[in-house]
Amino acid sequence: MTQYLGRTGLSHPVFTGLRRRRLGSLIGELADAWMASEEGRLHDRRGHERMRAAGAGPNHQLVFTDRVIATLVVLRFQLPHVAVAVLYGVDRSTITRAVHEIRPLLANRGFAVPGCPGLRLRTLADVFAYAAAEGVELRLDGTEVRVRRPRASKPGRRAFVSGKMRQNTKKATVVTDEQGRTLWAGACRPGRMHDQTAVKAEGICDLLERYPQVKAKVDAGYRGLAKQFPDQVQAPPLKPKKDAPAEDVTAWEAARHQQSSERICVEHANAEHKQWRPLQRYVGRREYFDEIYSAVAGLVSGRAAER
Known part of the structure; x- marks a missing residue:
């Protein structure tokens, strides 16, 4: 399969999870940041400014558009890199x-804000500032994703064993508005950590004190x-005692x-995130999980913000 045919087929929303219009705007948004990071990487490798004219040197086997599409396909279906490489006719290392x-x-794009196309929320503090300014009532929840079991000889192996799922998991905290549109997802921690402990480690207590007008609904965790x-x-609300009157139980x-x-x-927002295969059961390296979750949740938030 040629690169042109690979780009045409793999750019379909079924493979990328994005409509082609949104895919085009995403490519335009990332292009400048990618060029800056690429020039920085080459400068560090050379140790000086480039001496050739712009555009000189060997061409990329994969142009930037193909790189974005290939990354989205990997995020969407958790395909092996070698499988995507076959579709593009390149080596696995290129993908x-x-x-x-x-x-x-x-992952660094942040999360879309409904009604504000140019604004992105990147931290929990940004979410609270936005909620305080717009009068948004937040919803918090923790979600778990199964991950690979650490090696037997590795310290801290039991930290990933979830008390709820009895599996090796990693836990993330998701914040939405009243309509279930993702405003932030992060605070990724090993599955053994409690939901409340994970979000407290992100400084939510200080934020609640700083923004007393912000309200949130949470579960029993x-x-x-x-x-x-x-x-x-x-x-x-707490469950009434066994000998409580019937009207108390009804209330x-x-x-x-x-x-x-x-x-x-x-x-429902958690379910949207888990339409992407890595967040159903992650089989890659655990050190990349936080980055993958942020990338997927950021992409989903762009679609949800248009509702």
């Missing part, structure tokens, strides 16, 4: 190099956060159902 060039650019900030964080069920209905949109 691997392209993925390692483009994936950090995707963040009940301690709700006790610490009762006017801002709402967790599911509790109604309140629990109402809170769950208002919070369920963040679960």
Whole structure:
């Protein structure tokens, strides 16, 4: 298969997860950042400014557009790099190099903001500042992805064993608005760490104190956060005791159902992320998981922001 045929077929939304219009804007957005990083890499290797004229030297086997498309296909289906290399008629190392060039650019883009095409949220502090300015009520949830089991001789092997799934996992925190549009995803930690501990390590307590007008709905995993900030964080109501009156049980069920209905949109956002194969069960190197999750969640947020 020629590179032209590979680009035409693999640029279909089925393979990239993006419409061609959005794919074109993404390529234009990343081009300058890729050129800057490429020039920096070549400058470090040479040790001085380039002496040849611009455009001189050997051509790339994969042009920038093909590099972006190949990276999206790998992110979408978790295909082996050698399989994508066969489709483009290049060596496996060419695809691997392209993925390692483009994936950090995707991860560093941040997350789209509904109604503000030029604005991106990159940190949890950005999310709280945006929510305070726009009056957005947040939804928080933790999600887990199965990962490969560490070697038996490696220290900290048990840190990835999730108490909930009884599997080796990595955990991420997702923040959305009331409509389930992803505003931020990160705080990736080993699966053994509690949801609340992971998000506290990102400084959410300081942010809640700094922005007292920001409110959030969470699940039972963040009940301690709700006790610490009762006017801002709402967790599911506690279950009544066994000898509680029937009307108390009925009121509790109604309140629990109402809170769950208002919070369920963040679960829908998690489901959108997990349409991408690496976030269903990740089989690559664990040190790349954080970058992959940020890249995928950033791409999904662009589509969700248009809703």
